[in-house]
Amino acid sequence: MRMTRRGLLATGSLAAAPLAGPALAQGAWPDRPVRVLVGFAAGGPTDTLARRAAQGYSELLGQPFVVENRPGAAGNLATEAVVRAPADGHTLLVANSGQVVINPHTYDRLAFDPMRDLAPVSAMTTGPFLFCANAQLGVATHAALLDWLRRQPDTVKYASTGAGGITHVVTEMWRARTGVRVEPVHYRGTAAALPDVLANRAPLFFDGVQMLGQHVRTGALRPMLVTSPTRSAVMPEVPTAAEAGLPDFTPQSWFGLYAPRGTPRPIVDRLAEVNRRVMGAPAMRERFAAENTETIPSSPEELASLGQRYFDMFGEAVRAMDIRADA
Structure with a gap:
């Protein structure tokens, strides 16, 4: 078992419609292919998530969502590329939580602030x-x-x-x-x-x-x-951290969808709805559940709240242990 999405996302409704029916009604956006940046190499968890989600986004919105890998600096290269992109909904970031809530604490001279310069769209998965x-x-x-x-x-x-x-x-x-x-x-x-x-x-x-x-x-x-509070349904033979002698050691890895700051709210809301349909589809939930991962599509506000809580938690840990990116 895993920390539930209700536990991770403390507020709001998380009901998701199944991925079924016709593509969402077409408007001015998107009017061309959408770039989805990933800050890590192809084949890793962020890349895998982005490619699965991008296929669903493309099916619903009728435009290609093209995943681009920009590995390096713990995801900062991809994050900065999205921060600097036009805020028109045609450049997005699938980020692991560390890119947004840890890197500002561990990198001394970031030329951007992920917490300030990215627009939260929707949470995606946790495990x-x-x-x-x-x-x-x-x-x-x-x-x-x-x-x-x-x-x-x-x-x-x-x-x-x-x-x-x-x-x-x-x-x-x-x-x-x-x-x-x-x-x-x-x-x-x-x-x-x-x-x-x-x-x-x-x-x-x-x-x-x-x-x-x-x-x-x-x-x-x-x-x-x-690091889950209870044993994994996928690997029940593996002890929890508490059983292994580390009580209250339960950090979770979560992923979110982000756009550049200033992206029009109607586009952000439409993306969040698309993500709810894609990540909430039964087949997608089952696929990730087999990997001990839970889909947690959310509102922009819920992702912002989740990010702030983890920003504060990891910031305290980074300061206590003096962890630096150049360590």
Whole structure:
């Protein structure tokens, strides 16, 4: 099980109409293809989500929604491209939460402010982190991993999907809670990190079940814990963080759809309605549920509120541990 969308999005109605019926009535927007920017490499969770959603948006609105990957700087390159784009609804951002609510805390000289310069459109998905270790380490439980790491401080690497990004911060939160001394290796997204995780060069990794589950099933990775309050329906054998000795360690990974600040409200509202229909469709919900991920289409206000809560929470953690993007 996962944190429910009612728990994550504290207010408002989240009912979603099924993806059925004709395309939405055509107006002035969109009148040409829409670019959907992703701040990480193709094949990762943000990219996968964007491509699934873009297909549905295209079907409903009658224009191509073209996904463009701009990996680098924990998603900042893509975020800035959207911030600088015309606010006409033809350039959008599918972002993981870290791009919007963590990067402003970990990057000292951002030329933009995601919380100020992006228009929230709608939340998309949420899910817990799965923490895995390469099977070659020979440890089967979180307790055994901690014991092994404490015997060899500063020699083991962990993978992150970008310096100062969400997996970097979540792993540092875990490191602070456990007291182990491990070093980060930063990559441009999950797809770029996985080869080194699987090759045992950076054998520790926090990411989603969607990306790591298949490697657990093959035996290449061993699951240590999942950051949901209760066990996963997809991987019920994996203990929760609380069961593994880390009570109240429940950070969630969520994704949202954003537009440039100043995008006309009618376009934002139409996009939010399209996202509700696409992400709320039964087939889409079931597809993500099989990956321990929940679809949470929302209003713009609900996404803004969610972002502010996580901005405050992660900001406190970043300051307490002095996490920097150039660490």
